[in-house]
Each structure stands twice: as C-alpha cells, then as structure tokens.
Amino acid sequence: MKRYETLPPLPERINKLDQLAVDLWWSWNAEGREVFRQLDYRLWRETAHNPVRMLWIIPREKLEAAAKDPVFVAKYDRALASLDDARSAHNTWWANRYPNLHGRSIAYFSAEFALHQSLPIYAGGLGVLAGDHCKEASDLGVPLIAVGFMYPQGYFHQHVSAEGWQEESYERLNWADAAIEKATNLDGSPLVTAVPIGDRTVLVQVWRVRAGRVKLFLLDTDLEENAPWDRELSARLYGGDRETRIQQEIILGIGGVRALKALGSDPGVFHLNEGHAGFVVLQRIRDLTEQGASFEDALEQIRRSTIFTTHTPVPAGHDAFPFWMVEKHLAGAWGSLGDHRDRFLALGSYDNGSGPQFNMTALALRSAGAVNAVSELHGHVTRSMWAPMWPGRPEDEMPVKHVTNGVHVPTWIAADLAALFAKYLGPDWLERQDDPALWDGVFSIPDEELWDVRNSLRHYLFAFVRERARQRWAVERVGTPRVVAAGTLLDPNALTIGFARRFTGYKRPELIFHDAERLARILSSPERPVQIVFAGKSHPADETGKHHLQRVYRRALDPMFGGRIAFIDDYDLHVAHFLVQGCDVWLNNPRKPLEASGTSGMKAAINGTPHLSIGDGWWAEGYNSNNGWLIDGGLGYDNPDAVDAADAAALYTLLEEQIVPTYYDRDAHNIPRRWLSVVKESIRTVAPRFSARRMVKEYVERMYAPALEQRMEVSR
Ligand SMILES: *Cc1c(COP(=O)(O)O)cnc(C)c1O
Numbered sequence: 001m002k003r004y005e006t007l008p009p010l011p012e013r014i015n016k017l018d019q020l021a022v023d024l025w026w027s028w029n030a031e032g033r034e035v036f037r038q039l040d041y042r043l044w045r046e047t048a049h050n051p052v053r054m055l056w057i058i059p060r061e062k063l064e065a066a067a068k069d070p071v072f073v074a075k076y077d078r079a080l081a082s083l084d085d086a087r088s089a090h091n092t093w094w095a096n097r098y099p100n101l102h103g104r105s106i107a108y109f110s111a112e113f114a115l116h117q118s119l120p121i122y123a124g125g126l127g128v129l130a131g132d133h134c135k136e137a138s139d140l141g142v143p144l145i146a147v148g149f150m151y152p153q154g155y156f157h158q159h160v161s162a163e164g165w166q167e168e169s170y171e172r173l174n175w176a177d178a179a180i181e182k183a184t185n186l187d188g189s190p191l192v193t194a195v196p197i198g199d200r201t202v203l204v205q206v207w208r209v210r211a212g213r214v215k216l217f218l219l220d221t222d223l224e225e226n227a228p229w230d231r232e233l234s235a236r237l238y239g240g241d242r243e244t245r246i247q248q249e250i251i252l253g254i255g256g257v258r259a260l261k262a263l264g265s266d267p268g269v270f271h272l273n274e275g276h277a278g279f280v281v282l283q284r285i286r287d288l289t290e291q292g293a294s295f296e297d298a299l300e301q302i303r304r305s306t307i308f309t310t311h312t313p314v315p316a317g318h319d320a321f322p323f324w325m326v327e328k329h330l331a332g333a334w335g336s337l338g339d340h341r342d343r344f345l346a347l348g349s350y351d352n353g354s355g356p357q358f359n360m361t362a363l364a365l366r367s368a369g370a371v372n373a374v375s376e377l378h379g380h381v382t383r384s385m386w387a388p389m390w391p392g393r394p395e396d397e398m399p400v401k402h403v404t405n406g407v408h409v410p411t412w413i414a415a416d417l418a419a420l421f422a423k424y425l426g427p428d429w430l431e432r433q434d435d436p437a438l439w440d441g442v443f444s445i446p447d448e449e450l451w452d453v454r455n456s457l458r459h460y461l462f463a464f465v466r467e468r469a470r471q472r473w474a475v476e477r478v479g480t481p482r483v484v485a486a487g488t489l490l491d492p493n494a495l496t497i498g499f500a501r502r503f504t505g506y507k508r509p510e511l512i513f514h515d516a517e518r519l520a521r522i523l524s525s526p527e528r529p530v531q532i533v534f535a536g537k538s539h540p541a542d543e544t545g546k547h548h549l550q551r552v553y554r555r556a557l558d559p560m561f562g563g564r565i566a567f568i569d570d571y572d573l574h575v576a577h578f579l580v581q582g583c584d585v586w587l588n589n590p591r592k593p594l595e596a597s598g599t600s601g602m603k604a605a606i607n608g609t610p611h612l613s614i615g616d617g618w619w620a621e622g623y624n625s626n627n628g629w630l631i632d633g634g635l636g637y638d639n640p641d642a643v644d645a646a647d648a649a650a651l652y653t654l655l656e657e658q659i660v661p662t663y664y665d666r667d668a669h670n671i672p673r674r675w676l677s678v679v680k681e682s683i684r685t686v687a688p689r690f691s692a693r694r695m696v697k698e699y700v701e702r703m704y705a706p707a708l709e710q711r712m713e714v715s716r
Contacts, residue, residue: 092141164553253279461582489563
C-alpha cells in the first residue's frame with residue numbers, strides 16, 4: 001500500500017535508501033541530506049531537494065556506483081542509524097522528564113503544515129509554525145500525532161506578468177514524488193474513514209507522512225467513490241467559498257478524530273492550532289455522550305483535554321459561518337448529540353458586530369481548557385478583542401495566556417553557520433540550543449570567519465536568484481525588463497535588505513517607497529549601495545494585496561532605482577531559506593498591532609541577518625537595543641496615514657544614520673567590526689529564546705503535561 005513501493009529496485013547494499021527518502025527527517029538533519037547530496041548533486045539541485053523524485057530518475061549506474069563507494073556507504077549507514085535513533089530512542093528529553101506519562105500522546109490539528117517544499121500543503125506562517133512544531137516535537141521525543149489535510153493541488157504557484165499582476169496556477173501533486181504513504185488500519189488495509197456532511201457521506205482517504213518520531217496524518221477526499229464535488233473538497237488550500245470552507249473544516253475536525261480512532265490511537269490531549277479544527281470538539285462530545293455522559297460532563301472532559309492556539313489579531317480573520325450554513329452541513333453529524341444541538345451551537349455563537357454567527361474561534365475558546373496567543377503583545381490584543389466572552393472579568397483573569405512562537409533551528413540554520421557553531425560553541429550546540437549561556441560563545445567566533453560565512457551566504461542567494469532569472473528568461477521566455485526585476489543586476493557585495501512575506505495590506509509592503517526620492521538616494525549611493533529583495537504571494541482573493549504587489553513590481557522595473565530592487569516570484573520554503581540566510585537585514589513593517597508574532601524575522605536573526613522592524617509581534621519582546629533595529633514613528637494606532645508617514649521617516653533615518661554607515665564601516669582588512677557585533681548579538685539573543693525548542697518545551701510544561709497528568713488523576 002505504499003506509494004513508493006513501485007520505485008525502481010535499489011542495490012542490495014543500500015536498499016533502505018527509500019526509507020530514508022520518505023521520512024522528512026532527512027530535511028533537518030545534515031547526515032540525511034548529505035546522503036542525497038552525495039548520491040547525485042546535480043539531481044539534488046534540479047529536484048529542489050526531493051529525494052523521492054531523485055530515486056525515480058537517477059540512472060541505475062549511479063546507484064550501483066554508490067553502493068560500491070565506501071565513503072557513500074558509510075554515510076548511508078550513519079544516516080540510517082541516526083534515523084532509527086530519532087524514531088525510537090528512549091533517552092529523549094520527554095522520556096527523561098515525564099516517565100509517568102509513558103504511552104500517552106498528544107494530537108495536534110492544523111489546516112496546514114510546512115515541512116518541506118516538496119509537500120506543498122501550506123500557505124505561509126501558520127503552516128511553517130505547525131511544521132516546525134512537529135519537527136521539534138520529534139527532536140525532543142514528544143509523542144505528538146499530527147492531523148491535517150492532503151491538498152492534491154496544494155497552494156498555488158505564483159507567476160508575475162509583465163504588468164506585475166499576480167497569476168495563480170495550481171499543479172496537481174505527483175503523488176509518486178511525494179514523501180507520503182497510505183495510512184493503514186490495524187489490519188493493514190488502507191485507512192478510509194467516513195464523514196457525514198449534510199445528508200450524505202463523504203469518504204476520506206488517510207495518508208501518512210513521517211517526520212522522524214512524529215507522524216502526520218493527512219485527510220483527502222479525492223476518492224473515486226465520492227461525488228465529483230466532494231472529490232474537490234480537499235483539492236486546494238484556502239480555495240473555494242464559505243461553503244467549501246466549512247465542509248473542509250468538518251472533514252478536518254470530525255474526520256480527523258475518526259481517523260485517529262481507526263488508527264488505534266487514543267490521544268490524551270487535543271491541540272487545535274487555530275480555530276479551523278474546532279469541530280474536533282463536536283465529534284469528541286458526541287463520542288462521550290454516546291457512552292452515556294451528560295452534555296455537561298462531556299464538555300467538562302473536553303475542556304480538560306483541549307488546548308487552543310489563536311493566531312489572528314484581525315477580527316475578520318476568524319472563521320465564522322451563518323447558523324443556517326452550519327446546520328445544513330452538520331445535519332448528519334449529530335448522532336446522540338442531537339438532543340443537545342442547540343447547546344453545541346451556542347458554544348460557537350458570537351456577535352462580531354453584524355449579528356450572531358457560528359464562530360470557530362468562539363467555539364474553541366469555550367471548549368478549550370488552555371488557550372494561548374503567540375506573543376506577549378498578541379496575548380493582550382487577544383484578551384481585549386475577545387473580552388465580551390468574559391463579561392466583567394479584568395484582563396489578567398481572562399483565560400488566555402501566551403506562548404511566543406519559535407523557529408526550528410536545525411531547519412532554518414545555514415549549514416556554513418552550523419559548522420561555525422560546532423567549532424566555537426561546541427559539537428553539542430544543537431542539544432543545548434535553548435540554553436542562553438551557550439550562546440555567549442558567539443562572541444568567541446573570530447570576525448573574519450563569521451564575515452566569510454556571511455559573504456558566502458549572500459553569494460549563494462545571488463547565485464540562486466540569477467539561476468531562477470536564467471530559467472525564466474531561457475525557458476519561459478520572459479522579456480528583458482523582467483530579467484532585471486528578477487534580480488540579475490543585484491550586486492553580491494552590497495548591503496541587501498530582505499522583505500518576504502504575504503502581500504497584504506496590514507504588512508505594508510510599500511511602506512519603504514513612501515518617499516521614493518529619499519529611498520532612491522539611499523539605494524544608489526556609489527560608495528555605499530543598498531538593495532532590496534522582495535518576495536511573497538497575495539491570497540488569490542486579496543485584490544488589495546495584489547495591487548501592492550503590482551506597485552512593488554513596477555518599482556523593480558523602474559530605472560529610478562537602478563536595478564537595485566528585485567522581486568523573486570513564487571515564495572515558498574525553498575526561497576525563504578535562501579533569503580533569510582543570504583540577506584544582511586530583514587525588514588518587517590506591519591501596522592501595529594496586527595502582526596500576531598511573525599517568524600521570518602526569527603529565521604533571519606539566528607542566521608546573522610538582524611531584524612529591522614516595527615515593535616510588533618515577537619519583536620516587542622525580542623529587541624534589546626543592540627540586536628537589530630526598532631522602527632518607531634512615535635505615533636499610536638489612530639490615523640493610519642500619519643502613522644505610515646512617521647514610520648517611513650523613522651525607517652529612512654535608521655538606514656541613513658545607523659544601518660548603512662555601520663555596514664560600510666570597514667577596518668584595514670575590509671571587515672565591518674561594528675556590524676558583526678550586531679550580527680553576533682542578534683544570533684546570541686534570538687537563537688535560544690525564539691527557537692521552536694523553547695516554544696515546544698513551554699507547550700509541554702505549561703499545557704500538555706498538566707493536562708495529561710490531570711487526566712490520569714481523574715481516571716484513577
Ligand atoms: C517563515 C515563513 C512565513 C512566515 O513569515 P512571517 O514573518 O510570519 O510573515 C511565510 N512563508 C514562508 C514560506 C515562510 O518560510
């Protein structure tokens with residue numbers, strides 16, 4: 001039943017290469033990556049690092065040669081042993097800390113997961129967070145089981161027309177090339193679960209993705225037995241209208257709980273990453289009432305074992321549906337809960353100003369025992385936004401805390417930098433990555449060596465940018481101006497600012513163009529040139545976002561900026577790696593307080609690309625005056641036009657007076673000593689505190705473990 005079963009046969013000596021390829025563990029472990037890099041470096045690059053695809057197309061002679069190459073075989077053996085260890089070691093952080101919780105598990109639900117670019121089931125930050133959470137859980141030995149969606153057409157690919165307009169194309173995933181397998185029932189047959197939607201039953205195929213110790217189960221409605229419109233339900237991430245959306249969410253919540261049961265899994269805690277999976281609650285209450293519990297008792301049990309993370313400080317960003325729509329699509333889902341239908345619907349009722357609706361966040365807030373926002377500031381915003389849920393309660397007594405996001409260090413750190421850390425912080429630096437004291441060692445890295453690495457990373461970025469531009473020009477035949485806009489005129493030695501994120505109004509992608517003349521003067525200084533690399537997609541339905549993108553693209557085409565502005569299309573995990581590692585400064589200028597956390601700045605900062613940002617999201621806690629720069633126009637939240645002007649002016653002043661002079665202040669050996677002290681302080685302060693390790697440990701210690709322990713008390 002495994003998709004990769006039909007891969008061409010492998011030579012005996014290396015016949016577990018396919019097992020290594022289908023476990024995405026290789027993607028964050030140098031030992032695993034090395035195997036495939038060495039196997040065929042050209043194919044490794046051509047497939048954008050997709051070992052499953054590589055195994056399909058690699059010439060047989062190459063495999064035979066590898067099987068006889070002692071260096072390769074040694075690497076292969078080491079990687080397999082490490083993978084085995086990652087999947088089943090007993091001496092993990094979790095096992096040592098919580099021996100009493102042996103055998104327990106945590107289900108983690110999310111509508112998107114960004115584990116690797118070869119599995120395009122993510123749109124942006126939410127997915128990256130979920131992917132990083134899973135990888136870190138694997139590293140720490142946390143018994144997490146993840147549940148999400150298999151979108152056969154994934155999220156869209158972005159093309160930008162000559163006029164700068166975003167065009168979307170959906171590509172059907174080639175299943176054979178993806179690191180996924182069919183999940184199976186306990187008896188080994190393929191796992192298909194049934195989900196009632198309206199008055200019909202939709203069948204859901206369950207797929208399995210391995211990420212070391214963590215397994216991710218993905219739900220897919222594209223089965224022949226389903227009606228054509230039902231087959232389309234899971235086709236695309238965030239495609240379709242409200243009715244598609246609610247049906248997707250029913251499949252995720254109800255189908256996900258049913259799939260776990262069929263897998264023989266009985267999680268002690270359910271973690272809902274954003275409100276999309278709120279219907280988990282419905283299925284679980286129903287299961288309990290079916291066993292005889294009263295509605296109150298069932299809800300109480302659910303509360304003790306549900307954790308909810310909210311990510312959206314924008315009221316309109318929370319999924320809400322008219323009641324008739326909910327009733328229509330849930331018609332077949334009630335079972336023994338039928339008598340309590342109104343009480344369940346009341347759990348989601350919330351009036352956002354336009355009359356009561358069924359709000360997925362309200363449902364999750366009312367049925368989770370522990371709720372968290374994703375940064376300290378976002379905690380305040382969330383409590384005030386949802387204050388009507390707890391009338392009369394002072395803010396500090398509202399049941400919403402925060403766990404600030406973090407990024408998975410092994411995934412995001414540049415290999416060249418990891419080698420420096422191993423040399424100067426110690427070979428066990430990854431094991432100790434969340435210990436702030438370890439990172440004081442960054443100051444023992446010689447400036448020369450660090451600067452060498454920073455230069456290499458910038459050069460890798462430009463080699464990547466040029467190669468993409470070459471492809472667009474030679475294969476897709478785009479015109480010459482677009483070759484310029486794609487970054488071919490960029491100077492690999494100039495100060496490079498990166499801005500890569502979703503193109504949408506509140507992120508203010510055009511802020512830096514507020515005074516175009518002033519910006520042009522900054523960019524085109526002959527002695528101290530500056531350049532900006534943009535990347536990012538707009539949601540297909542976000543016209544405003546697309547207009548921002550178009551105007552930025554036109555700036556890249558405008559000779560006024562001398563080819564020092566580029567737009568890299570089709571932003572994804574792969575592009576993100578090059579950008580966060582290769583730029584010199586990471587720019588983030590959202591309209592405060594609309595950035596819940598932001599994570600790309602963390603990825604940049606740990607790579608020595610300091611953050612230049614509004615004091616929003618994580619930067620409100622992360623900035624310490626020496627580890628990057630704070631853009632502060634000094635105005636509050638009112639009057640957006642005045643705030644934009646003030647923030648833009650503050651941004652220019654920082655560039656003119658601090659960032660550019662510091663970067664180009666070189667000693668006799670052309671080393672920017674002052675700059676490197678900011679780089680070091682950025683790495684030192686951000687790596688331990690904003691790592692996924694610190695984050696996952698916090699989830700475990702403050703939420704997962706207490707819930708699991710409490711449940712054991714109750715069942716005793
Ligand atoms: C990290 C990342 C994001 C999220 O970045 P923000 O700073 O939160 O906007 C989005 N997309 C990709 C591809 C990423 O790697």
